[in-house]
Amino acid sequence: MKRFLAYVLLMVMAGAVAHAARPDSTFLNTGFFFEGRVGYNIGGSAPLGMPATIRKINRFSLTPNVTFGLGAYRPINGRWGAKVGISFENKGMETDANVKNYHMEITKGGETLEGVFTGNVVTRVTQWMFTVPVQVTCDVRKVRLRAGPYFSYLTGYKFDGWAYDGYLRVDDPTGAKVVLGHEDGERGEYDFSDSMRRFHVGLGFGVDWYFMKKFGVWADLNWGLQGIHKSDFHTIEQTLFPIYGAFGITYKIR
């Protein structure tokens, strides 16, 4: 380990020397250009196609969906290249939806209340994760187009909310009617955090545009290929896919 650190230090010094000598060379002569990026995710964890039971989105709130990342770009042939990165980001959302005959199952401490709900449902999602994109790039003038898979590992996550201002028919639409109110204690709370996936796999498409020598802007679309919940989770009838657009600024470190 010590020897490795010594080697890294030596390489950094050598790189600094090389950098001073040849400004266009890659970082530490590794063949890679490095960049830092910050940005913001906008999107949601949503079904592909809205089910008829969701009538209206009353509210969609932005949550602190920041993303910080480091990227490494390596030119391969002409305009073609490859890019890998690592970023730490949040894919969160908060929605308030109006639903009708919406199947719900609330589980708490081993007790279950199941039925169909007509009213409003608030959903809050937080998903902090490390994401590694692996992308092919193609340069078109000052613009770099990117596409490829990404892999995420979630370090912190939450999926909760409450049903309010409506009524639940217990078990099915002919069951007992239970009115849910507006205030804390009168509404039906749920928390499905424990059923969330830790790993995400998806496809990413993006574009970088360096409008200055060091600074650029970027935009991405990251489409999760699996639902945010484990596959044995059926309480929410529709699979919710993490589909997020992102934009931000990037800075060439070298």
Next chain:
Amino acid sequence: MFHNMIRVSWCVALAMTMALTSCFKDEPLNAEADIERVVVNVAQPEQLFFQITDTARDVLSTDNNIVFTVRGHADLTALAPRLVLTPGATVEPASGSVHDFSNGPVTYVVTSQDGRWQRRYTIAFQRHLVIVNDTIKYDFEHFELEPAGKKYYIWYNQDAAGQLVQEWASGNPGYKIARATAKPDEYPTIPLTEGYEGYGVKLITRDTGPFGKMSKKPIAAGNLFLGEFDMSKATTETLKSTRFGLPFTKRPAKYTGYYKYTAGDTYKDKDGNVVPGKKDVGSIYAVLYRNHDAAGNEVMLFGDDVQTNPNIVAIAKVKDLHETTEWTAFEVPFEYSKEVDEQLLENRGYSLTVVFSASVDGDLFIGAIGSTLCVDKVRVICTHEE
């Protein structure tokens, strides 16, 4: 390549926008199949009903058997109840169709607007039975598991004709929502095998579990009362879920019976904090009240006014309900605060409720888990006005 990629990105962006915003589907058809209200229009309602308000009634979501009480000599051969259904639902036989109710209940089947759900109801017109005996007996011998789900017990009384009628209500249906895993004997209100004579009833203050905690209703006091339990209000307006009282046509004088009581170990306040040194107390009382106000509107007593409503005419209350492991007799008089109108009494203008609770402040979710009240051989003794 460049053009293809642009196209792919564009398609993806479009699909995403559609998924998230634009494509709300048509509203699904209603899935419920309820009779929400029944109205009986007749030319001279006073010949059929005791009170004009008896001609219509709202139906609780848990009710399948709708019963109208009518005068003893009423003609039941051609009545046409009008039914208010869930919007879009249909009913067979039709709302407003004429039927002969003199041979018993008529069955109605309601089908939801989407055609996928059905509910079966019966509507009955029961002739009012004159109570002959001066002593009304409540012995808790007739009970069964609630037929639809077989989760909790319900109790019946025997009416003057020997028929079993479901006059007793308890908070058990509400407890089922909080603790679906509870076995019948884990509910707050259960039968007692070793009653004073035959079966009795046992009321226990129970923990409502994680859902109860979530909805800030941490306990459920075992209770039993003459009236109805409105499940729909159990989570939002709990005090309105207990609908106290049934029409009563005699003048009660005395309230007697036998009880045993043990207070639970730990008394907790509304927020679940332990109150050291405080002992839980049970509650046994009966209330007679006028079931209509001066303007002719129906009056029902609820959890928040069952002992304070201005329509109350008499209360009989056991005051020193101390802990006792032996069957202990109680006998308390009905204390009248208002005159009773004999004419109105005969015409079902008064209602009586008889109430037992394992924790006196259980309606406010205050009490001790484990507090147990056993009750048996309850009597309401009435007097004749000569």
